[in-house]
Amino acid sequence: MKDFSYAAPTTLAEASRLLAGANGKARILAGGTDIIVQLREGLRDADLVVDVKRIPDLAELSYSPGKGLRLGASVPCCQIYEHQAIAKAYPALVDSARIVGGWQIQSRASVGGNLCNSSPAGDTIPALIAHGATCVIAGPGGHREVKVEEFCTGPGKNVLQPGELLVTLIFPPPAAKSGSAYERFIPRNEMDIAVAGAGTWVKLSANGAKIEQARIGLCAIAPTPKFAAEASGWLAGRPASEGTFAQAGELAKKVASPITDMRGTVEYRVHLVGVLVKRTLAKAVERARGGDA
Numbered sequence: 001m002k003d004f005s006y007a008a009p010t011t012l013a014e015a016s017r018l019l020a021g022a023n024g025k026a027r028i029l030a031g032g033t034d035i036i037v038q039l040r041e042g043l044r045d046a047d048l049v050v051d052v053k054r055i056p057d058l059a060e061l062s063y064s065p066g067k068g069l070r071l072g073a074s075v076p077c078c079q080i081y082e083h084q085a086i087a088k089a090y091p092a093l094v095d096s097a098r099i100v101g102g103w104q105i106q107s108r109a110s111v112g113g114n115l116c117n118s119s120p121a122g123d124t125i126p127a128l129i130a131h132g133a134t135c136v137i138a139g140p141g142g143h144r145e146v147k148v149e150e151f152c153t154g155p156g157k158n159v160l161q162p163g164e165l166l167v168t169l170i171f172p173p174p175a176a177k178s179g180s181a182y183e184r185f186i187p188r189n190e191m192d193i194a195v196a197g198a199g200t201w202v203k204l205s206a207n208g209a210k211i212e213q214a215r216i217g218l219c220a221i222a223p224t225p226k227f228a229a230e231a232s233g234w235l236a237g238r239p240a241s242e243g244t245f246a247q248a249g250e251l252a253k254k255v256a257s258p259i260t261d262m263r264g265t266v267e268y269r270v271h272l273v274g275v276l277v278k279r280t281l282a283k284a285v286e287r288a289r290g291g292d293a
């Protein structure tokens with residue numbers, strides 16, 4: 001691995017100054033489970049590695065039913081699923097955080113790093129989209145906000161400009177009668193990259209019979225994770241039934257533009273979108289009704 005300098009700033013301003021001053025040759029390190037591998041393999045180059053774990057803003061993990069969740073960009077996955085109130089309020093997020101690698105990876109890997117790595121197959125990204133999360137980004141020009149579904153712009157690419165870093169992910173407060181779920185398909189039981197993944201969120205009517213609102217996020221089915229906007233909108237007002245879930249799955253296929261690779265063909269991935277959307281909607285509805293899916 002090529003030598004690089006290392007800095008561990010303790011403020012956002014210092015981090016931003018270091019990043020902006022490195023002529024595009026600085027890389028951010030949170031858990032390091034992607035970036036260290038990429039630097040070792042020569043897939044990424046760095047003169048300076050900026051470790052952001054000591055910046056308090058990025059380590060924030062605060063939740064209240066009225067205000068929602070603020071998830072700092074460097075918080076490791078294990079802290080999320082070990083927090084009982086968060087696990088109850090944001091089940092899709094927790095489903096995804098629990099399957100990023102194994103325990104060792106989850107004790108380092110952050111959801112912020114998963115998003116900023118911007119892999120089309122990043123497991124937490126469909127869940128972030130389903131929960132309607134917003135990115136808070138800091139940089140030389142101050143702070144700005146971007147919806148998660150607009151963050152990734154291509155494989156390994158995103159909207160971050162030189163000197164910018166992801167600070168926090170903001171989740172809306174959990175709505176009454178809402179539930180969510182994330183599932184991926186992998187050929188093995190664990191420790192594999194998604195062939196396709198779907199995260200769904202629903203809010204039901206007071207009697208639990210109809211879907212009032214829904215959001216569907218997908219991964220590994222296009223160059224970037226996707227928000228299935230048409231299928232999500234179509235679900236509003238529909239009965240929360242197997243037939244509805246299956247039709248939403250068919251509609252969600254419209255946003256899939258996958259590739260054929262060693263993990264699956266185009267046709268197989270499109271088929272998986274239908275299956276995973278249907279399954280996760282059923283699970284999200286069961287959870288919204290108070291079930292223990």
Ligand SMILES: Cc1cc2nc3c(=O)[nH]c(=O)nc-3n(C[C@H](O)[C@H](O)[C@H](O)COP(=O)(O)OP(=O)(O)OC[C@H]3O[C@@H](n4cnc5c(N)ncnc54)[C@H](O)[C@@H]3O)c2cc1C
Nearest residue numbers: 028030031032033034035101109110113114116117123166
């Ligand atoms: C054995 C193994 C198994 C894995 N399994 C899975 C899996 O099942 N599912 C999955 O999705 N991924 C998996 N991964 C990939 C990786 O663990 C995840 O993507 C993880 O969430 C990355 O988080 P991190 O904190 O380690 O990121 P880092 O490696 O620290 O950073 C990732 C990228 O984001 C950038 N970055 C980090 N934080 C910020 C920030 N605040 N602002 C701007 N840019 C930032 C970094 O510069 C880098 O480019 C696996 C990796 C390994 C090694």
